[in-house]
Amino acid sequence: MVNYKDLGLVNTRDMFARAIKGGYAIPAFNFNNMEQLQAIIKAAVETKSPVILQVSKGARNYANQTLLRYMAEGAVEYAKELGCAHPEIVLHLDHGDSFELCKSCVDMGFSSVMIDGSHLPYEENVALTKKVVEYAHQFDVTVEGELGVLAGVEDEVSAEHHTYTNPEEVIDFATRTGCDSLAISIGTSHGAYKFKPEQCHVDPATGRLVPPPLAFEVLDAVMEKLPGFPIVLHGSSSVPQEYVDMINQYGGKLEAAIGIPEDELRKAAKSAVCKINIDSDSRLAMTAAVRKVFAEKPAEFDPRKYLGPARDEMEKLYKHKILNVLGSNDKLANL
Numbered sequence: 632m633v634n635y636k637d638l639g640l641v642n643t644r645d646m647f648a649r650a651i652k653g654g655y656a657i658p659a660f661n662f663n664n665m666e667q668l669q670a671i672i673k674a675a676v677e678t679k680s681p682v683i684l685q686v687s688k689g690a691r692n693y694a695n696q697t698l699l700r701y702m703a704e705g706a707v708e709y710a711k712e713l714g715c716a717h718p719e720i721v722l723h724l725d726h727g728d729s730f731e732l733c734k735s736c737v738d739m740g741f742s743s744v745m746i747d748g749s750h751l752p753y754e755e756n757v758a759l760t761k762k763v764v765e766y767a768h769q770f771d772v773t774v775e776g777e778l779g780v781l782a783g784v785e786d787e788v789s790a791e792h793h794t795y796t797n798p799e800e801v802i803d804f805a806t807r808t809g810c811d812s813l814a815i816s817i818g819t820s821h822g823a824y825k826f827k828p829e830q831c832h833v834d835p836a837t838g839r840l841v842p843p844p845l846a847f848e849v850l851d852a853v854m855e856k857l858p859g860f861p862i863v864l865h866g867s868s869s870v871p872q873e874y875v876d877m878i879n880q881y882g883g884k885l886e887a888a889i890g891i892p893e894d895e896l897r898k899a900a901k902s903a904v905c906k907i908n909i910d911s912d913s914r915l916a917m918t919a920a921v922r923k924v925f926a927e928k929p930a931e932f933d934p935r936k937y938l939g940p941a942r943d944e945m946e947k948l949y950k951h952k953i954l955n956v957l958g959s960n961d962k963l964a965n966l
């Protein structure tokens with residue numbers, strides 16, 4: 632049993648309360664390898680932002696759970712070495728699909744877990760989430776639940792269509808489960824193909840496809856039912872067109888990849904939405920940078936020469952999200 636506090640990590644409770652009050656959102660960036668972790672920590676330190684390191688079940692299997700625990704501890708020490716005396720770093724399980732997986736993460740030093748029972752019948756979702764909360768809270772680990780189903784594909788999570796969160800269920804769900812935050816479905820979606828071109832319209836100025844707007848009326852109704860309760864948005868990558876273009880220019884083949892416009896995320900960040908999940912954008916940044924090196928320097932075979940530029944590109948992206956979209960810069964409790 633490893634407690635996250637011994638690793639220098641924090642749970643989400645205090646940072647979410649401050650984020651709601653302050654009208655900004657904490658970035659939750661997924662990571663699978665060292666370069667991504669370095670880029671996230673550097674971006675968070677330089678912008679003085681709290682940050683959530685997110686690990687999916689697939690990423691945990693990919694990286695190895697023991698290595699992850701030391702990587703998280705290393706991330707805290709790295710942040711201090713970079714000059715941040717009091718980093719606020721969360722290690723969070725993204726889309727936990729069973730009590731056993733959540734328990735195992737709590738026992739291995741995670742400071743926050745998500746239990747995603749959103750695909751289950753309502754009463755089963757309540758029972759599963761409550762069971763995880765009862766276990767996690769013994770160790771002061773915070774728990775994110777989910778109501779409503781997001782469309783799209785991301786690691787093990789996949790659904791053809793989304794179902795908006797029913798605002799009539801949120802009070803009952805939050806009260807009976809005791810969860811600390813709630814992921815809701817208002818039209819965001821997993822992956823780089825969030826919308827089909829036929830769902831979008833063409834912006835006459837840029838010629839780009841513009842997706843349908845998020846269902847802010849659902850978010851408003853949820854906030855009215857649960858004033859001040861931390862809300863989470865999944866699937867909130869914006870799929871920057873410059874990365875899609877770069878990938879395609881250097882031999883990739885991404886067709887009509889469409890994300891959530893950053894203006895909509897800016898608006899959400901000012902509300903009770905206090906955690907915004909971004910994964911695909913860093914995958915795109917990394918892939919674009921690696922492809923560019925491979926295309927321009929086909930003789931290159933030192934991984935540092937293509938993963939290094941990929942790391943720089945991701946760091947740039949993370950900083951942009953923090954500074955220009957989520958507004959979590961300069962929000963550490965002890966600056």
Ligand SMILES: [Zn+2]
Nearest residue numbers: 726865866908
């Ligand atoms: Zn998700």
